[in-house]
Amino acid sequence: MSRTLTYREAIREGLDEELARDENVVILGEEVAQYNGAYKVTEGLWAKWGDKRVVDTPISEAGFIGMGIGASMLGVRPVMELMFWSFHSVAFDQLVNNAACVRYMSGGLINVPIVMRGPANGGNNVGATHCHVPEALFASFPGLKVCAPATPADAKGLIKAAIRDNDPVYIMENVLLYGTSGEVPDPSEGDHVVPLGKADLKREGKDVSIIAHGRSVLQALAAAETLQQEHGISAEVLDLRSIRPLDVDAILATVRKTNRVVLVDESKGFGGVSAMVSHVIQDEAFDYLDAPIKRVTTLDAPATYSPHIEPHQLPNPARIIERVLSMG
Amino acid sequence: MSRTLTYREAIREGLDEELARDENVVILGEEVAQYNGAYKVTEGLWAKWGDKRVVDTPISEAGFIGMGIGASMLGVRPVMELMFWSFHSVAFDQLVNNAACVRYMSGGLINVPIVMRGPANGGNNVGATHCHVPEALFASFPGLKVCAPATPADAKGLIKAAIRDNDPVYIMENVLLYGTSGEVPDPSEGDHVVPLGKADLKREGKDVSIIAHGRSVLQALAAAETLQQEHGISAEVLDLRSIRPLDVDAILATVRKTNRVVLVDESKGFGGVSAMVSHVIQDEAFDYLDAPIKRVTTLDAPATYSPHIEPHQLPNPARIIERVLSMG
Amino acid sequence: MYSADTQQLDFAGSPINQALDAKQKVGLYRKMVRIRRFEQAALKYYNAGKMGGFLHLYIGQESVAVGTLSLCGDHDHNITAYRCHAHALSVGMSMNECMAELYGKATGCSKGKGGSMHFFAPDKNYWGGHGIVAGQTPLGLGLAYGLKYKGLEGAALCYLGDGAVNQGAFHESLNLAALFELPVVYVIENNGYSMGTSQKRSSSFKGCLAQRAEGYDMEWDLVNGADLYEVRAKTHIAMERARKQHKPTILEIATYRYYGHSIADANHKKYRTPEEIENYKQNHDPIRLWERRLVDEGVLTDDLIKEIDLEAKQEAAASVEFAESSPAPTVDSIMNDVYWETDNQTDASKVGRHFFTD
Amino acid sequence: MYSADTQQLDFAGSPINQALDAKQKVGLYRKMVRIRRFEQAALKYYNAGKMGGFLHLYIGQESVAVGTLSLCGDHDHNITAYRCHAHALSVGMSMNECMAELYGKATGCSKGKGGSMHFFAPDKNYWGGHGIVAGQTPLGLGLAYGLKYKGLEGAALCYLGDGAVNQGAFHESLNLAALFELPVVYVIENNGYSMGTSQKRSSSFKGCLAQRAEGYDMEWDLVNGADLYEVRAKTHIAMERARKQHKPTILEIATYRYYGHSIADANHKKYRTPEEIENYKQNHDPIRLWERRLVDEGVLTDDLIKEIDLEAKQEAAASVEFAESSPAPTVDSIMNDVYWETDNQTDASKVGRHFFTD
Ligand SMILES: Cc1ncc(C[n+]2csc(CCOP(=O)(O)OP(=O)(O)O)c2C)c(N)n1
Numbered sequence A, B: 001m002s003r004t005l006t007y008r009e010a011i012r013e014g015l016d017e018e019l020a021r022d023e024n025v026v027i028l029g030e031e032v033a034q035y036n037g038a039y040k041v042t043e044g045l046w047a048k049w050g051d052k053r054v055v056d057t058p059i060s061e062a063g064f065i066g067m068g069i070g071a072s073m074l075g076v077r078p079v080m081e082l083m084f085w086s087f088h089s090v091a092f093d094q095l096v097n098n099a100a101c102v103r104y105m106s107g108g109l110i111n112v113p114i115v116m117r118g119p120a121n122g123g124n125n126v127g128a129t130h131c132h133v134p135e136a137l138f139a140s141f142p143g144l145k146v147c148a149p150a151t152p153a154d155a156k157g158l159i160k161a162a163i164r165d166n167d168p169v170y171i172m173e174n175v176l177l178y179g180t181s182g183e184v185p186d187p188s189e190g191d192h193v194v195p196l197g198k199a200d201l202k203r204e205g206k207d208v209s210i211i212a213h214g215r216s217v218l219q220a221l222a223a224a225e226t227l228q229q230e231h232g233i234s235a236e237v238l239d240l241r242s243i244r245p246l247d248v249d250a251i252l253a254t255v256r257k258t259n260r261v262v263l264v265d266e267s268k269g270f271g272g273v274s275a276m277v278s279h280v281i282q283d284e285a286f287d288y289l290d291a292p293i294k295r296v297t298t299l300d301a302p303a304t305y306s307p308h309i310e311p312h313q314l315p316n317p318a319r320i321i322e323r324v325l326s327m328g
Numbered sequence C, D: 001m002y003s004a005d006t007q008q009l010d011f012a013g014s015p016i017n018q019a020l021d022a023k024q025k026v027g028l029y030r031k032m033v034r035i036r037r038f039e040q041a042a043l044k045y046y047n048a049g050k051m052g053g054f055l056h057l058y059i060g061q062e063s064v065a066v067g068t069l070s071l072c073g074d075h076d077h078n079i080t081a082y083r084c085h086a087h088a089l090s091v092g093m094s095m096n097e098c099m100a101e102l103y104g105k106a107t108g109c110s111k112g113k114g115g116s117m118h119f120f121a122p123d124k125n126y127w128g129g130h131g132i133v134a135g136q137t138p139l140g141l142g143l144a145y146g147l148k149y150k151g152l153e154g155a156a157l158c159y160l161g162d163g164a165v166n167q168g169a170f171h172e173s174l175n176l177a178a179l180f181e182l183p184v185v186y187v188i189e190n191n192g193y194s195m196g197t198s199q200k201r202s203s204s205f206k207g208c209l210a211q212r213a214e215g216y217d218m219e220w221d222l223v224n225g226a227d228l229y230e231v232r233a234k235t236h237i238a239m240e241r242a243r244k245q246h247k248p249t250i251l252e253i254a255t256y257r258y259y260g261h262s263i264a265d266a267n268h269k270k271y272r273t274p275e276e277i278e279n280y281k282q283n284h285d286p287i288r289l290w291e292r293r294l295v296d297e298g299v300l301t302d303d304l305i306k307e308i309d310l311e312a313k314q315e316a317a318a319s320v321e322f323a324e325s326s327p328a329p330t331v332d333s334i335m336n337d338v339y340w341e342t343d344n345q346t347d348a349s350k351v352g353r354h355f356f357t358d
């Protein structure tokens, strides 16, 4: 049995279940409690769980995130919201040094069981400073784990896995996904946990592999449908879900099957998850490639504001289809 | 005519010449003035140029870098030292939002002619938080330019180009290079400026292309020598020098010539400059590749301290040679 | 925070206010009315789906931008956060370019690249328009640094909110400002809330937020933002301190916003009581208070009030028409304005690949 | 800063000091001597090329770590910056594991992964050893948060330098500490310099650095670090305030380092006069002052002094031998201690690729 939930509701349900499961879980962030969250992800949790478990913080990201890291060393399990992931820029030191390195520098004496979550995406016209998509950036720091769910079920399952994980996990959500709906298993069927590091084949196909994560998965699925309908091309869509750990086996499997790859990635062109995946594929499946690995990335400029053109700056079905068709 | 200078002296000479050329150039940073610089790059400049042109700042990287950015909007040209580039973590917002985006968000009304410089490297046993090599990280932000000189001549030439550039330029130096020497053209022969975006073929070869930047170039050259001497393999060594703009033509040219590529990159394995270069090569020179593009990166853990093993964590000639030989 | 029972002084007599002639006083009134009418029009068309992203309205706070920026000369510069429309209009930007920016049109002040949070007019010494809370505070310091470096007698006004004071970058800026003796005036526009969080829930402080200046041996003052004379009088002192002595100041100006944090903030009647909002509108509205004052002084008449209001409404309506009929930016234009060198096709721009869109 | 002519009170009579018996007093003396001898040995072998990276010596400041940490019970936690050897020895870490860490050996407290700046002993409530200036200050806050969250009566001591106070993270921490009423005591170890920069050149302040606490409505005090009794008396008050009232404090403890910022700092006799250094050594050395005090109290004798010193020297020498003869870490070990899950071979660790070395 499963119900239809929005992505927002699914995350909330995951948070709620983990608050119930473990009294050390505490939600921290700007406007997460009394205001119910800037994007209403945490709606109702403060009313239900009270001041101790759901905590509003001042606008001091470095301060409160560092505080969460310190508390986690004593066994508290903070789940912290960045109102936008873009605000990582003011807390970067805490995120990449204290969270990622303290275990290592102590020779394994410490671990930092924190979860950072919030939206990381372009497409809602909030301009250059609010549209960073830092999944590749954080995945490049050993010590951190990163995931980017595309569906409500994955969002719920991954947040629960993240909260139970004993390492720092950074979850990249998406403002444009919060309102989207999907089937989510009913709690009565047991804990719905999606392990970190496991990709999901969202559509089978045989001619080309489209590999994506986050909202780009939906763009890829839309493109695949059109490719099938209008061009008779059968595209497989692999949703990475986790960026680090990365499901390299699933990536190689689809490449070996279709021999053609398009990577869809909301990052800017220099780097991103897709540059890494591209390198891994050519390194480990070189002989299976019938054509160069192609990418669809965000047009390589800071995010524009204009609603008239921002959709064109991002990966979208039209750009994906064009890329697939251009591969011949 | 040219002289032998150390890398440190070469940078200093570049700074000195630009201080003389343009009265808007000002050097800012922690301990850069009265203390002569933590690594003595700015030695003597405060004594020569005085309080206005060479300025000690408190330990407030976000504050003083943001201040430099603001001043640059009014036409001052700050050249700012990060004692270690690793300290970017506490100034990240200023570096990736204010410096990189303000031109864009203003529709081109503003430009930010700043230079950020300092060492970015592992290998001197300073541990995980002090060893970040963020060249790929910053290059992933459109609006920024990044370079990483390997020799004294390039260091001088690039810093001069950077100071004259009207966009923000981030120069990654290396503590382990400061004491190395090399020929630098004499000022009497005219301005020695190395344009951003131009790679340099540091050694010609025909069997394999080793592409590197920063100190890894020296490791690559040492490996190439051994490969020639002991294995009869002729390796070409391309020094990227600039990461963004990137000399894609030079990269493709060497690949088309040797058909085999090893990328050497002090980044950790997830991402880095090398993942990007790998993607570009397979995308644009797919048919020229006789084998997968291989990389030599830093062992994928935070930087260890131990002097006994840190050299093994980094790319080194032995690891490069092994990688080349394993390509068959 | 400025409390209602603080003894009210009359700042009309301060020299900087005595120097105002009738026309200038009416000019200040007109500016405030124009800001309000501009934003009301923006609100209407935002709700009609004509704009994207955020819309942070300044309505209720007009006296702060208008009062402080009315003191600026050729060498005074200013910079603010995302609640930036009022500062833009105060420094003389046109409603057209501002409205077109909200519409994301190519004719916008930032060519549609900035949106509501990112208005700029460097030619009018206005440096934006910044979205990261307190991220602009080191930039404001830098403007002051630039002034001092170039030997110009000017001040940098840097605005921030009451919630922004708890960001690290602001603290670093304060120490640097005092240590380097830079001509910056930090203006805390204290509207009592950062989004849904009241000042009490975000800041620990003794008397007021500006008092934190003392820890840096810096001057500070508290200002009743509802009184344009007071805003001008106290800001003038701070700016003169900056210009003449290269000394920074924190001013905390008590004010209030009538709308939510942004228009997306449907909550704002939950975290504030209707009485609180109504009380401010009735008793502290800066436009109404200034209007009454000028009527009392015999400088404003009912006819003039109506005329100014009508003109402002018409100007706002015209700006909407301008924005509506302006072209959207082209997709190609996305790739402009990233690098100065490539925009200007310099030699440097021709070496190496600058852009990496696959 | 604490000045020489501040009137000296006698803190021997404060209850926390009166509670000390002779053995405990001698124990404190022994700790300080051990720290000094340990670091002198470290210095010798650092200069002999046995270690890499930095070596930041604490010599001259011993009373701060020893005095404050002597007050800690089971539920008190502490954390500091990179000048961390004294705190390590004060909480009971052995010289062996510390010296081996400096040598980068597998037997080091951090298995050779941390080095001089990164000593840790969570089992002794000691959370390091951190290299980014002020980066530890939010972590210290988090320790306090954890204590309060878990309902434990304890305090978190978080140390930082006089240069570190100008980092944004510290300011954010102060506001949070006061706002959330967290049991943290920030201890500014004011040795007058941040690298080559004197306090005057790095900070703007009124009376002293700790006074910045007032901006957050927080308690603060100034402590003469040369007097162990005073360190203990005033820190005890702050810790009790934390434990019992959940209120934070800033303590500024005046102290001095005899060596350079780190041993790489060959400059340190340029930015400080020889007289300044000599004066401190002669008149304010915390070990000598405590020694004199205990001799006066009849608790220490010349024989005991010699014995303690000899033992400390021998212990330090033995730790050098231990470090010398310990094995270096293997190259393979580089890949351990990155993730808890992979180290513990959990199910989670078996899904997906965690490491990406080409
Ligand atoms: C670093 C950062 N954190 C959070 C936000 C989201 N945010 C935008 S405005 C705001 C409230 C700011 O309040 P205040 O400083 O009082 O200014 P006001 O909106 O009242 O003018 C928040 C939390 C942001 N833009 N940047």
Ligand SMILES: Cc1ncc(C[n+]2csc(CCOP(=O)(O)OP(=O)(O)O)c2C)c(N)n1
Binding pocket: B030, B059, B061, B083, B087, B090, D083, D131, D132, D133, D160, D161, D162, D163, D164, D165, D189, D191, D193, D194, D195, D261
């Ligand atoms: C963010 C950051 N900036 C700069 C440095 C380099 N650095 C290390 S210690 C230090 C001086 C700190 O002085 P202080 O806080 O007074 O502590 P002390 O060394 O006197 O104990 C500096 C500049 C750093 N480690 N981290």
Ligand SMILES: [Mg+2]
Binding pocket: C161, C162, C163, C189, C190, C191, C192, C193, C194, C195
């Ligand atoms: Mg506010």
Ligand SMILES: [Mg+2]
Binding pocket: D161, D162, D163, D189, D190, D191, D192, D193, D194, D195
């Ligand atoms: Mg100090």
